[in-house]
Amino acid sequence: MNTKKKPLFIAFSSQKGGVGKSTFTALVASTLHYRLGYNVVVFDTDFPQHSLTKMKVRDLAMVMENEHLKKLAYNQFMAINKKAYEIVQHKADSVLERAIEYINTSAIPIDVVFFDLPGTVNTPGILKALAGMHHIFTPITADRLVMESTLIFTQLLQDVIMKKVETSIKTINLFWNEVDGRERTPLYDVYNQLIAQLGLSLMQSQVKNSTRFRKESENDSKTIFRSTLIPPDERLMKACQLDLFITEFLKIIQL
Template sequence: MKAKHDTIFIAFSSQKGGIGKSTFTTLIASEFHYRLGYNVAIFDTDFPQHSLTKMRERDFKMVMKNEALKKLAYQQFTTINKKAYDIIQHKSENVLEAAQKYIDNSSVPIDVIFFDLPGTVNTPGILKALAGMHHIFTPITADRLIMESTLIFSQILKDVIMKKGETSIKTVNLFWNQVDGRESTYLYDIYNGIIEQLGLDLMKNSIKNSAGFRKESEDYSKVIFRSTLLPPDIRLMKNCRLDLFLNEFLKIIEL
């Protein structure tokens, strides 16, 4: 069942850590909220790391001591005339109810809630939370262990959760992340064939390997890529093809 105000629930989800779930959650949420004009929130349920809550704290400190970023942030918030999106810590259990309560109590209509979920289906409440998503996006890399784990996870979503009928899931979307131009295209062709045989959906646009995904911005940075307070720099988005990915992402969720 869709939430009030037709809020869309989205999760970047995978069974493997370090694959980019929190990074993509941040990038897309910040692009939506600060540049595209949507109202978003994030529920950070990735216990015990709570990496997005910690990222917000780091981002605030960095902006306050970096004059270039402070100026960017001031211009942004005076232009869009709204505050930074909320990042709410919550356990996986009952997170859907907590999100609905947040929507009901919000002074503005919430367009999208992103959920940063734990990386294991053994976490209490995780399967119910996944079943409550409208769209699930799963980053993959050309690594055998990651692929095996992801394909099993995706099939559980598609063949178990979605076929039971008690689910809000409309789409489950795999996408290639950290694609290195030096890697064998033959290897990708093999994996693409397996994904197709399993009946799983693979996004057309992949994310090119980029240093921006692997490191935090420096204190002296004049541009920013991954931040909970500012949208990703447009040039850096183009460098890794995040701009093309975003266009496809918007078509899938039909926002």
């Protein structure tokens, strides 16, 4: 692992709420930090929800209340000898400067900085923050409102920010989320064709629909899926094909 490279700035971003951007930020950050050995930091600029900050508070409480998860977290710490990644709250309009300051003063080399950004371009500083990303990943679902909002947003990024503004963006990647494996709807074919016609990039991997994305660990749980402290269980990842998504994600960002 080459830690001499400049850290990558990555955002799961969308103009439509409820499509999973905060969830994917936590899932991918935890996989990279705890399982794959990279050093990660997350900046939570999604005011006023601050979903990831609140998630970490719940995760800490859950681990302390669940003896199995407490042992799992302890064994993880002993095995990898590293602390939980930090989640830093900050405003979107100056988050790039704060991230650079964090990297320069960090006692450990940072490999990836994830940004959980607000879900509207009307937020002050959001376009500047997006222009500072190296890679943007946008979850989509086969829903007309989601697709219309997403395609307009993605074209804005490609046609305005990448062409008319000084930018760090290398890739913008759409990916299917909440795909029902039992149902083959013509909507996917229609939207795939439209995405191709617009010249947008669509990932090959599709993340299957799962209640796990909306459900955090319970008091008596012995497995973890969505957590800021422990990586998602590998069997659960495979069940919804998140493992395939992670493989393609790493190939795209070339970490």
